[in-house]
Amino acid sequence: MTPHTASRRPFRWRPDQQWEGYLFILPSFLGFLIFIVLAVVMSLGISFSEWGLTGFKGFAGLTNYQQLMRDPVFWQAFWNTAFYIVTIVPLQLALGLIMAVGLNQAIRGVTIYRLIYFMPVVTTIVAGAIVFRLLLATNGPVNSLLASIYGVAGIPFSAPNWLGSSDFSKWSVVILTLWKNTGFTMVVYLAALQGVPKELYDAAHTDGASAWQRFRHVTLPLISPTTFFLFIFQMIGAFQLFSEPFVMTRGGPANSSLSVVQYIYLAAFRDIRMDKAAAMAWVLFVFIFAFTLFQNWTQKRWVHYESD
Amino acid sequence: MQLKRTMGIGVLVLVMALILSACAGIAPQAAAPAGEPAAASETTTITWAFWGSPEEAASHKMVADAFMAEHPEIQIEIWNQPWDDYFTKIQALWASGDTKVIPDVAFLWPTPRYAAEGVLENLDPYIAASGYNLDDYWPGLLESAKYQGSVYGFPRDIEVNVIYYNKDMFDAAGVAYPSDDWTWDDFLAAAEKLTQKDANGVTTVYALAAEGGKWAKWVNQNGGAILDDYVNPSKCMLTDPASVAGIQFFADLMNQGYAMRPADLNQAGGDAAVFMSGQAAMILQNTSRVSAFNAAGMNYDVAPAPIPAGGKRWNGAGGAAWVMSSGSDNKDAAWTFIEWLQSTNGGEKIYTERGEIFPALQSVANSPAFMTDQPPANKQAIITEAAASDVGGFGYFPEWGELSGSIIDPGLERVWAGEVDAETALADICTQVDQFLADNGYPK
Structure with a gap:
C-alpha cells in the first residue's frame, strides 16, 4: 500500500452503498443493454440467418454476405459512399478551418457571422434540401449565375442537371452536406484556435516567421488533435450518410447518389430483407472500424499533443 | 451526419424496429x-x-x-x-x-x-x-x-392511365382534339405543334408531361414485355426489339423536347402542377387528378392513350x-x-x-x-383503357419491389436523363435482371 492511499479504506464490497449506485445507473444501463448490446448481438445473428417480417426462418450461413458481394447495387452504393468520404471529409475540414480562422479575428459583428455559419447545423435537413432543390433546379438560380459568369468569360455553357443526371447528383449531395455540417467543424476549430497560446505566436513573430509560417508551424500542429478528432468524426459521419441523399435525390438517378446506409434502409423496409440489411450493416461496421483503427495508428505521425 | 456512434449503424435496423413496435401499441x-x-x-x-x-x-x-x-x-x-x-x-x-x-x-x-x-x-x-x-x-x-x-x-x-389534354392549348395551337383511336404518329404530329421553344431551342411549353414510371405502357402497347413470366420469371424481355422501341419512343419524346424529363417534372412540382399552370398541354396519368382539375375549373378532357401502328391497347392492371x-x-x-x-x-x-x-x-x-x-x-375513354387492362406492368413475386426499385427503374433513369439510349441501357438492365433472378432462385 502506497503512503498516499494509506488513509483510504481498502476496496471491499459494501452492499449498503454500492446497491444505490447501481440503482442510479440502472435505467440507462438497461436501455444500453436492450437497445445497443442486445440489438448489436441480434443483428449479427440475423445477418447469418434467413430473417423476414415475422422473424427467424432458418440459418443461412454466409449466404447473405455472398449475395451482397454479387449485388451490383451494393457496390454502386459502396463506391458512392467512398466518393462522399473523399470529397466531404477534406472539404469540410478545409472550409471549416478557413471559416474558423477568419472568424477568430477581432472584427466587428463576429458573433453574428459565427451565428450565421452555425445556423445550418441546427436547421432541419428537409427544409434545407427543399431550398437546395430549388437553387439547383436546371433553370434555377445557381445555373443562371453560372450561365452569366460563363457568358462574361465568353465560354459556352451547358447547364448542369444537378439533381437529374448521374454525373452531378453526388455533387448535389456533397453541396448540401457541406452547407449543413461545415458550421459544426468551424465551431470546434474556433474553440481549438482560441486554445493556442498567444506567446507562441509572439515568439514566432520575434523569430521573423511570416503569417503563413506561423499558421503552418504553430497553429496547425497545435490544433492537430482537433483535426484528428474531426477527421474521425466526419469520416464516420460520411460513412453513415443517409438523410442528405435521402431527401435530396432519393439516391437517384440510376442509384448514382445512393449511399450504403440508404440501401440498408431500402433492404430492410422496402424489400423486407432484414437479413441482408443486417449483413450490410456489419460490412459497413467492419470498414468503419478498420478505417478508424488505421487513423488511430497513423496519428503518431501527425498529431501533436502538448504534453509530448 | 448528426451525432453518431461507431456502433450505431450496426443496430440501425433493429433499433428502429424495436422503437416502432414500442410506439405502435398506442396508435x-x-x-x-x-x-x-x-x-x-x-x-x-x-x-x-x-x-x-x-x-x-x-x-x-x-x-x-x-x-x-x-x-x-x-x-x-x-x-x-x-x-x-x-x-x-x-x-x-x-x-x-x-x-x-x-x-x-x-x-x-x-x-x-x-x-x-x-x-x-x-x-x-x-x-x-x-x-x-x-x-x-x-x-x-x-x-x-x-x-x-x-x-x-x-x-x-x-390505375387507369389516360391522356388528359388542355382544350384551350389545343385550340390555340390549331390541333384537333385526340380521337379515341389515335396513333403514336398522330400523337407525334400533335406534340410537334403543341411544343413551344425559345430562340435557343429550349422548350418553354411541353406537349406532354409524364412520370418516368409510366414507361410500361409504351412497352406493352408495342408488343414488348418486361419479363417472360410475371409470376415465375426466367428471363428479362426488355432487350426484345419491341420493348426497346417502346422505351425509345418515350425517350425520343424527351430528347426532342416534346416531353418534360421526369427529373424536371419532379422539380416543377409534378404533372398536376405543370398541367394546371399551362406548362404542358397533356399529361399521362390515372384518374386521381380529376378532382383537382375540376376544382380548378380547367377546360380539359381525357382521351385513351395513343397506340402504335400494329400495336395494341394496354393498361397495367x-x-x-x-x-x-x-x-x-x-x-x-x-x-x-x-x-x-x-x-x-x-x-x-x-x-x-x-x-x-x-x-x-x-x-x-x-x-x-x-x-x-x-x-x-x-x-368512355377511361372505360376503354380499363377494359384493356392486363398483366405486364409489374411482377407478382415477392422480390419484384427490389428488382424494379434497385435495378430496372434506376437503370431507366439514365435514359430519361438523356445520358444513354434505350438499347444500351436495356442491355445493361437485362444482364442485371437475369443475374438477380438466378440469384433468387428463379424460375422456381
Missing part, C-alpha cells in the same frame, strides 16, 4: 365519436389500417360509418398513417405478432411481398364460402393480389388492395367488412362517388357513381 384511435356509449357486449371491434391525407381519411371515415350503420354488430377502429410512415409502422405491428395490435384489415401494396412473409390471410376459403363474385374485377387486376395462385387481397381501385392479417383475432368480422368494402353498393360506391378512385369493380364504373355529369366529358 389506434376509434373512428366512433368520443361521446358514443360503450359498445354492447356482442359487438366485435376490428382495426382498419390505411394510409392517406386528411382528405382521404375523411372518405375512409365515411365508409366506416356507412358500414357500421349497416352492421351495428361490428365496430371499426381506424389506424391511419401518412404514406411515408405507413409501411415501416405496419411492418413493426406484424413483426410484433401481438394480435391485440395487428390490424385486422389493411390497405396494402404490393400484396405478394407480404403474403410471402406469412402475415396475410388466404382469402380463397372465404370467397368459396360466401360465393363472392370475382368476375366483376377488371381483367388481370386480381393477379396483383395473388400469391401462389391464391387471392390474398382485393384491389380497391385500378394494378391497385393497392384490402387484405386481412393472418394474425387477426376477428377474421369473420374482417371478412364481412372486406366483402362489404368491395361490393357494388358498399365501400366501392362511396369512394367512387367522392372521386377518390376509379373502381376496381366494373359494375361500379358503369353505374351513376362514376358516370356523373362532372368533367371529364369523355368518361
